[in-house]
Amino acid sequence: MQKRILVTGGAGFVGCHLCERLVAQGHQVIAVDNYYTGRRENLTALLGLPNFEALRHDVTFPLYLEVDEIYNLACPASPVHYQRDPVQTTKTSVLGAINMLGMAKRLGIPILQASTSEIYGDPDVHPQVEDYRGLVSISGPRACYDEGKRCAETLFYDYKRRHGVEIRVARIFNTYGPRMNLEDGRVVSNFIVQALRNEPITLYGDGRQTRAFCFVDDLVEGLMRLMNVTQPLDSAVNLGNPVETSMAEIADLIISLTGSRSPIVFRPLPQDDPRQRCPDISKAQELLHWRPKVSLQDGLKRTISYFEGVLSRMQDPVRRVEVARANS
Numbered sequence: 001m002q003k004r005i006l007v008t009g010g011a012g013f014v015g016c017h018l019c020e021r022l023v024a025q026g027h028q029v030i031a032v033d034n035y036y037t038g039r040r041e042n043l044t045a046l047l048g049l050p051n052f053e054a055l056r057h058d059v060t061f062p063l064y065l066e067v068d069e070i071y072n073l074a075c076p077a078s079p080v081h082y083q084r085d086p087v088q089t090t091k092t093s094v095l096g097a098i099n100m101l102g103m104a105k106r107l108g109i110p111i112l113q114a115s116t117s118e119i120y121g122d123p124d125v126h127p128q129v130e131d132y133r134g135l136v137s138i139s140g141p142r143a144c145y146d147e148g149k150r151c152a153e154t155l156f157y158d159y160k161r162r163h164g165v166e167i168r169v170a171r172i173f174n175t176y177g178p179r180m181n182l183e184d185g186r187v188v189s190n191f192i193v194q195a196l197r198n199e200p201i202t203l204y205g206d207g208r209q210t211r212a213f214c215f216v217d218d219l220v221e222g223l224m225r226l227m228n229v230t231q232p233l234d235s236a237v238n239l240g241n242p243v244e245t246s247m248a249e250i251a252d253l254i255i256s257l258t259g260s261r262s263p264i265v266f267r268p269l270p271q272d273d274p275r276q277r278c279p280d281i282s283k284a285q286e287l288l289h290w291r292p293k294v295s296l297q298d299g300l301k302r303t304i305s306y307f308e309g310v311l312s313r314m315q316d317p318v319r320r321v322e323v324a325r326a327n328s
């Protein structure tokens with residue numbers, strides 16, 4: 001059945017992939033975005049299609065549309081961007097959630113919240129299960145994002161309890177893939193761009209801190225399955241790849257896949273940077289019959305080839321890598 005689907009943050013990294021999948025399924029999709037970190041180029045394949053519409057709007061302000069489902073993704077996701085204007089980050093999470101939940105309540109439709117593993121903070125339980133309450137700093141530089149997302153989740157549960165809104169809350173762990181923003185400082189894009197430019201790869205701390213990296217196509221599949229769950233849900237579901245990788249391992253893998261000659265340099269660990277992150281996805285497996293399928297190696301190859309294209313369009317010294325490869 002064709003649905004009218006609203007995706008907030010639709011011009012962002014995850015949002016544009018989600019919009020593409022929904023449009024390909026024949027749905028009528030509206031991407032709402034204020035282009036804070038998102039880009040119109042992310043929507044190039046969709047703009048002009050009869051079942052797609054892009055609307056410039058800031059979710060901290062009310063919005064009135066007639067739709068059948070809402071995916072609420074609007075919020076900068078990388079520390080560089082969410083720390084640039086921390087007050088706006090919290091407003092986006094909290095006021096954005098209130099405005100979108102208000103719409104879902106008025107229309108009696110399901111709404112999915114893109115929450116985050118950041119709500120677990122620097123966890124002392126490992127791997128992280130959904131009922132773990134987290135170890136989050138209320139005052140540190142990441143708090144605008146972590147606490148904003150926590151408050152947004154609380155609003156979701158209260159709208160469900162008080163107003164019967166059909167909610168889905170996805171706790172997303174590190175996701176990577178084509179169309180990540182070149183300059184947002186996330187580990188995979190940083191390392192790939194540094195490697196392609198033969199520049200030093202910066203490892204924070206001793207490089208032993210871990211993350212679990214999920215390829216964007218797998219995440220989008222998980223989000224869509226979660227939206228389509230038929231039984232009532234009143235708690236969050238982790239979505240991520242349960243394969244833990246250290247920063248040093250991923251740097252080595254990217255160097256080898258790009259054939260780069262980048263040296264590795266060490267820098268102090270940023271404040272409140274979590275030491276370990278890995279999802280327990282038993283709930284997603286049971287409820288959604290979902291687990292990531294794309295291996296880190298394959299996902300990285302696809303992401304590297306995307307960034308090679310971006311850098312060569314920018315006439316970037318990426319060519320140095322090609323020369324280095326040719327000479328090796």
Ligand SMILES: NC(=O)c1ccc[n+]([C@@H]2O[C@H](COP(=O)([O-])OP(=O)(O)OC[C@H]3O[C@@H](n4cnc5c(N)ncnc54)[C@H](O)[C@@H]3O)[C@@H](O)[C@H]2O)c1
Nearest residue numbers: 009011012013014034035036037038058059074075077175
């Ligand atoms: N990518 C990840 O690894 C990851 C991990 C955990 C959670 N998430 C969550 O998934 C969602 C999407 O993340 P992403 O990686 O695509 O980030 P992104 O920064 O690429 O996309 C976020 C989008 O939201 C838009 N936006 C920001 N503030 C807005 C506002 N006030 N009004 C309207 N639009 C606004 C941005 O312009 C951008 O297009 C976010 O909510 C993020 O917190 C992502």
